[in-house]
Amino acid sequence: MEPMDFTGSDSEFISTLAERPETALIWACFTCRTCTVSCPVTLVKPSFDPVKIVRKAAYGFKAAVLESGEIWLCTGCYACQERCPQKVPITDFMTLLKNLAYAEGHAPPGVRLQRDTVVKGGGRIYPIDEFDNKKRLKAGLPELPVSCEASTALFPQDQESSGPVPEARKRGNP
Amino acid sequence: MNDKTSRSKYSLFLGCTIPARGRNYEMSARRTAEKLNITLEDLDGFMCCGFPVRSSDRNASDVLAAFNLALAEQAGTDLCVLCSSCGAQLMEASHRFYEHPETLALVNESLARVGLRYRGGVKVRHFARILLEETGPGAIVDACTKRLEGLKVAVHYGCHYFKPSELHEDFENVEDPSTIERIVGLTGASCVDYEGKKLCCGGPVLPVDESAALAVAGRKLRSVSEMGADVICLVCPFCAVMYDGNQKSILAGLGLDRDIPVLYLTQLLGVAMGFERKELGLNLNVVKTKDVLSQWF
Numbered sequence: 001m002e003p004m005d006f007t008g009s010d011s012e013f014i015s016t017l018a019e020r021p022e023t024a025l026i027w028a029c030f031t032c033r034t035c036t037v038s039c040p041v042t043l044v045k046p047s048f049d050p051v052k053i054v055r056k057a058a059y060g061f062k063a064a065v066l067e068s069g070e071i072w073l074c075t076g077c078y079a080c081q082e083r084c085p086q087k088v089p090i091t092d093f094m095t096l097l098k099n100l101a102y103a104e105g106h107a108p109p110g111v112r113l114q115r116d117t118v119v120k121g122g123g124r125i126y127p128i129d130e131f132d133n134k135k136r137l138k139a140g141l142p143e144l145p146v147s148c149e150a151s152t153a154l155f156p157q158d159q160e161s162s163g164p165v166p167e168a169r170k171r172g173n174p
Numbered sequence: 175m176n177d178k179t180s181r182s183k184y185s186l187f188l189g190c191t192i193p194a195r196g197r198n199y200e201m202s203a204r205r206t207a208e209k210l211n212i213t214l215e216d217l218d219g220f221m222c223c224g225f226p227v228r229s230s231d232r233n234a235s236d237v238l239a240a241f242n243l244a245l246a247e248q249a250g251t252d253l254c255v256l257c258s259s260c261g262a263q264l265m266e267a268s269h270r271f272y273e274h275p276e277t278l279a280l281v282n283e284s285l286a287r288v289g290l291r292y293r294g295g296v297k298v299r300h301f302a303r304i305l306l307e308e309t310g311p312g313a314i315v316d317a318c319t320k321r322l323e324g325l326k327v328a329v330h331y332g333c334h335y336f337k338p339s340e341l342h343e344d345f346e347n348v349e350d351p352s353t354i355e356r357i358v359g360l361t362g363a364s365c366v367d368y369e370g371k372k373l374c375c376g377g378p379v380l381p382v383d384e385s386a387a388l389a390v391a392g393r394k395l396r397s398v399s400e401m402g403a404d405v406i407c408l409v410c411p412f413c414a415v416m417y418d419g420n421q422k423s424i425l426a427g428l429g430l431d432r433d434i435p436v437l438y439l440t441q442l443l444g445v446a447m448g449f450e451r452k453e454l455g456l457n458l459n460v461v462k463t464k465d466v467l468s469q470w471f
Contacts, residue, residue, distance in 0.1 A: 040373045040374045040376065040390050040393075041376075041379065041386060041390060043373075043390070043393065044386055044389035044390055044392075044393065045383075045386050045389070048386075069382075072229075072379070072382040072383075073379055073382065073383055073386060074379075075333075075374045075376060075377070075378040075379050075390070076228075076229070076333075076378055077333040077337070077373075077374035077378075078333055078334075078337035078338050079333070079337075079372070079373075079374065081337075081338060082337060082338065082339060082348050082349075091338070095228060095229055095232065096232075098229040098230065099229070099230065099231065099232050102229070102230040102231060107230055108381070108382050110381025110382055111229060111230050111381060111382065112230065113381070114226045114227065114230070114381065115226070115227045115230045115231055115234065118221075118222045118226060118227055118234075118238070119227070119234055123221040123222060124190040124221060124222045125190040125191070125222055125226050126190045126191065126193075126194035126195065128193060128194065132193070132194060135197065136193065136197065139197050139201055139455065140201065141193075141197060141200055141201065141204075142216055144188075144193055145219065148221060150219065150221060150241065150288050151221060153287045153288050154237055154238075154241065154284050154285075154287060154288060155234065155237070155284075156287070
């Protein structure tokens with residue numbers, strides 16, 4: 001067996017992770033791969049492997065974890081977390097990694113769009129328009145507000161950045 | 175908060191997907207709730223639950239969850255959700271606020287900008303769980319006027335309806351879920367078991383990797399089809415987008431030619447309760463349900 005290459009291991013990244021409760025148990029992972037065999041994404045895309053992500057993070061391989069785009073393939077389904085014999089909160093840990101990647105500008109466009117749609121005035125992933133309300137009334141459903149002032153008030157820091165409110169996609173993504 | 179001696183009363187949290195893309199779910203839920211004496215009051219001014227923002231920005235997702243929980247608290251009711259993702263998000267945030275008062279204090283600083291404050295303690299319940307735990311099987315059977323004998327149903331539980339299990343008070347057996355099948359069974363329909371019943375629909379990765387997302391959903395469509403199910407039954411609009419909305423393109427990729435109608439649990443119950451097609455929004459389902467349900471209309 002080749003000795004492990006620690007080039008790219010970042011001790012600061014390990015310290016950042018260590019401060020968070022989601023991380024507390026990742027060093028308890030004994031690589032049994034229960035997470036791997038439970039993952040619905042690994043089934044269709046074997047290159048995605050939760051145990052590898054957990055281990056890479058534990059060794060501090062920051063770029064490999066935050067920049068490769070792998071973490072965004074996690075659906076957040078909790079299949080791994082429910083079964084982990086070492087009680088590693090794998091799904092919650094993935095969410096933490098996604099948050100860190102987003103903060104450093106490594107989130108995919110679809111993820112950024114979802115956040116911007118909600119916090120930059122939309123208040124919802126699919127804002128309601130007059131046409132939606134017509135369809136709702138026809139179906140005997142109550143009308144809903146077509147704007148959301150609360151979202152601009154709740155997230156003032158997000159309103160400062162320039163750029164139009166992104167158009168929510170009506171079709172395609174959930 | 176909920177008075178169990180009288181009829182169940184909740185604020186209805188619709189979320190984003192249902193009012194825009196799941197009106198069939200909303201219509202059938204409102205109708206069946208009324209029939210079963212569950213009062214669902216609309217939660218005025220609600221926003222996104224925070225789930226779609228959670229992977230990018232947990233703080234913002236906390237604020238969104240707290241905003242909606244505070245509205246329910248103001249209304250003096252617990253929350254009923256139809257979307258499993260909304261439910262898990264609100265439940266998880268509520269739990270964290272309880273465990274970490276400093277997080278709650280922080281989100282309350284944001285809520286103060288809109289004149290709200292969340293104290294804590296609002297209960298979040300999925301509609302299906304209310305049916306089972308409050309309405310009860312007897313009342314459901316009494317409300318059904320048609321027996322759906324002969325209909326073979328493949329139940330898709332999805333993930334956040336019962337996971338993470340400790341947040342959901344272990345009301346469901348994570349490795350062998352049965353609650354939705356118990357409800358389906360009350361209509362006279364039979365449930366078929368199939369490989370991969372507990373697997374995720376793949377929906378959350380659709381904005382990131384469409385082919386992976388559709389492949390995850392495709393596995394389930396194939397095994398449900400192989401087991402000869404007539405319909406898929408589910409309880410989350412996110413999952414419906416995958417299995418109903420995207421079914422045509424998934425089946426084409428798999429080379430399968432038999433489509434599988436997808437019904438919300440509330441639509442299935444509504445059929446058994448004698449509602450008309452349009453009352454249940456069955457005309458809005460993407461995969462046509464007319465043939466498979468013809469004997470009950």
